[in-house]
Amino acid sequence: MAYKTILAVLDIPQNARQMADFGAALAETFSAHLIGVHAETLAAVPLIAPMEIPDPAAVQVLQEVAQKETAMVADIFNTVSTREGLSREWRSFVSSAGYGASSVMETARTADLIIASQSDPSHSDHRADLETFLFESGRPMLLVPHRMTAFKPIERVLIGWNGSKEAARATFDALPFLKTATSVEVLVVDPPERGDQTAEFAGTEIATSLARHGVNVTVTTRIGSRETPAKAIENRLLDDSIDLLVMGGYGHSRWWEMLFGGTTRSVLDSMTALTLLSR
Missing domain, CATH: 3.40.50.620 (HUPs)
Structure with missing residues (x-):
């Protein structure tokens, strides 16, 4: 692809x-x-x-x-x-x-x-x-980002993962970038427990699927965090170590309100990395 x-x-x-x-x-x-x-x-x-x-x-x-x-x-x-x-x-x-x-x-x-x-x-x-x-x-x-003036190769990717269909679509829509990236991190923040899976293993199944495509992928799961998913992503991007953020799009009309239930205006208004959205 x-x-x-x-x-x-x-x-x-x-x-x-x-x-x-x-x-x-x-x-x-x-x-x-x-x-x-x-x-x-x-x-x-x-x-x-x-x-x-x-x-x-x-x-x-x-x-x-x-x-x-x-x-x-x-x-x-x-x-x-x-x-x-x-x-x-x-x-x-x-x-x-x-x-x-x-x-x-x-x-x-x-x-x-x-x-x-x-x-x-x-x-x-x-x-x-x-x-x-x-x-x-x-x-x-x-x-x-409007302040980004020069394109550079996408080597480090962060996926905001919550198991939703929007997140899944964004992840697979991003495959051309993921397959050529040096590293891909799946970030999961306070995932809910399911009958067949503990919170600690959230994100492992999508990581396994990506690995079958040859993606060099790791999973970071934050449990008991006081941060919202949006804030966790913002903080993760602060050190400029991420070239591309991948996340599902949510909401009804305004594209800056599309992450994890609609609290992402701050993420996209202050974005420092390329951001791929799918809905």
Whole structure:
């Protein structure tokens, strides 16, 4: 198994270079086809009081700004991907639904892997509908910390494991990374006891399954910890020894609330490692 179609979301000019570079690096690693995507949302129509007539001049200005941004992002993607000599294509969409449009979603659902930038709170214009797009795509999503400027090989991986179907899906969606990693750690925090398995052995079965794929895997089980799973992961990432975090996605709409019951906004807002999510 390998990623053969990678979709890079270039939603704003501020992260376009980062996403193009990361997408190109991953496409080269897996000999994959790279698709760059940008969704332009049609501008809301300003109304002129008192008759609430649409202001055509204002509409034109807003559309010109959006078109200029799309052209800028496309130029960045094409420059990077052409330089790398990759199999690639550019797709831009214009609709009132932005990244929630059916045409954008259809493109996303044919990819093996989606990559996008972590939301940067310093940029208030970061597309809010990107969250829905990422959450509803049904594909594994690799989020890149907005402060990470250069791609490096993924050698050390941490899997947040709680035995759920979401965690299982994320783990197996990450197999192309796991199989080439130097080390993979399965982290289990305060697992519940089952009739056929004590808490101490939680995580061993998934580790055994991964080992059959040739993954160099170990299990860390923390019992009686005062930390929540989210906090345990945060602390584990503090020393920058992890290149990739893998975890299941939970929640209903916002992608930063998706871990172990919805307490992960702090994890993803302060993320220092690449993070692969599946739902």
